[in-house]
Amino acid sequence: MGKPWRKVIISRREFLGGALAGIGALAASCAPTQPAGPQAPAVQGRPTELHVLRWSSFVAEMDKLIDTQMQEWGKKNNVNVKVEHINANDIPARLAAAVQAKAGPDIVQFWDGWPWIYEDSLVDVSKEVEELIKKLNGVYQDFEAYCKVNGVWRAFPYSYTSNTFIYRTDYFKEAGVAVPKTWDEFIEAGKKLKAYGKPIGQALGHSFGDPPTFWYPWLWAWGGKEVLEDGKTVAIESDATLLAVEKAVELFDTGLIEGVLSWDDSSNNRAYLAEQISCTLNGASIYFVAKRDYPKLAEVSDHFVHPRGPAGTFSYQLDWSVGIMAYSKNIQAAKDLIVHILQPEQYSAWLQSGRGYETGPYRYYDNDPVWRTDPKILPFRDVVTNGTARWPGWPGPPTAKATQVRNNYIIVDLFAKACSREFKPREAVKWAAGQLQQIYGRS
């Protein structure tokens, strides 16, 4: 029996005709069903679309609640709210692609000085933010520095993932160490704890959270700074910076656990929960996991805020803000949604779902009921309310250049290069100065 398909002979002309028809049909099916252009405001039966891009929080309950709050608001206001959560380290790439293509999420959550990088791509939200500040008793200075770009609010201050030092009370006691009040005491504590077999753990690799939030305040506390108040003049090459680097090497050699040069943001969580270290700077996630999975560990854990250095007490908190992309076709709906979730009725419930993992940027939330749930989490509020939080680029503004310095890990690597013995401290400072000159010197 012959094979039937061999009998089907298609002429070249028939083939081309069919192919063209197919392409035509495909093109027709891909064509927009309605004309492009600004979307009409929400009307009955034709909801507005809002796409929100957020990070995946380490506390899943917080993501769940904010999603519910947004969806409920959407239902009431005839808006389809699509909330997407992605890894924080992946937000920059998504944001960059969206800005370049002028298409993508309407609302984006980002951290630190991103409003300065994307100043031209973000909507002016000054009116709404000023009203919120008035209603919610003011906002902390680091948020103002980050979100108010050249006098215009380009993003809504949203939350802190504040960081403090979690420590083992039992190890400290057994090693004869008190909670350090100064960085010198911190170094001495490290020596005793390492000798005791439970050193301090602090990331010194390339990761977005822990390495910068520890090493920037370290630099400031010893008197070092990357630029002067003008935000342009590089000032890293100083005796104070050299002292900071030398002290870092001392801490690295005598107090830190081996391997921190390779640590990312999750390494200290694992090491602490595995009882390998006695102290580390982190958000409240370690404590929460301990409370949930290792209650005995939580019982012997507590927190303290940043010690003081010769130049003062400084911290660097992870400040989250939310911005509305200028390409959005639903700017008003986006503003309304963000203002809604920042109202006490929603925001307080959200804070409580995090049990203290996140802190409010507006002073109204300083006495939120969440801070009465567990005295051990109070330092996460105090490290914000004590006004020690600064930003990359301080004492200048957190400009796009300062964010470039941060995202290229120049300050972290200043210490890493000295600690790894790639450079001597003085050479490391010189290297950092060269890098900063290049970045700040570019137009």
Next chain:
Amino acid sequence: MAKKGVLAETSAVAVPKRLPRTFSPGIILEREQVLGYLLMLPALALLTVFVLYPFLYGIWLALTDSRIGIPGQFVGLRNFLDLTQDSIFQQTFRNTFLYTGVTTVFKLIFGLAIAALLNNKFPLKRFVRAAVLLPWIVPTVLSALAWLWMFDSTFSVVNWVLARFGIKGPVWLGNNPWPMISLMVVNIWRGTPFYAISFLAGMQTINQELYEAAAIDGASRWQMFRHITLPLLKPVITIVLLLSVILTFSDFQLIYVLTRGGPANSTHLFATLAYQVGLPSGEIGRGAAISLFIFPALCITVFLTLWYMRRQELD
């Protein structure tokens, strides 16, 4: 009779009947030259949209001071000149060549050895051949995550095993030169199967009679490999090397998962540095310039490889 018939046919062909000229589209499509180009159009369109346009756009970006969301000004070669003065870029440049050079040599040696072994008859031959491919088939990010755990400074299984023998393992991803060595190990582990299977395919096309003749002449296995296998495998080796060098030069995933270029930039390659500068830092023009630095090196590699192949063919 027969001759007459042939002549009659020939004369009929020699004097064709003149047909009226028409310009029907159908008739035009019947022409090979026209149809050939038409059939190439879809592929050409895809290449233009997905390869040529991004490439040209990348070149344009590299010649500007663009930042994300802000179209920049034309700055000529300033980005490239600035980069040559940048110590992080210089370190990245050295890293990339070292990483590509070392891993390529090891992948070549291991690939040849494994292919030579797999070319023999042994039990479960097919299963083993399939298993060898696994490191190459598993998504890079997944296997890199597994390696991340194995290299973890606190929980490294490698160090745990070494400790059983009384050896203190290094901090694989922490203290120099181990981070770069670790990355090379993972790259070699992942890339070797591609070499091995390609070489195996090449070996199986070699005529067995050559080996039989060599065996009769008393050649050892090494001599057979040296004087039969290797020369006949040269075209495959050249192509595999070409592809591998291109892929290794532009490696991103392994480094991004394992070290993100750290510690202190000691493991940055062109692709990871371009990403760090171009996206999180927003300097997309400079980032494009970094990634374009790969291009001349790859062009030279491709040219030399193709030139060598052409010479072999002519020989």
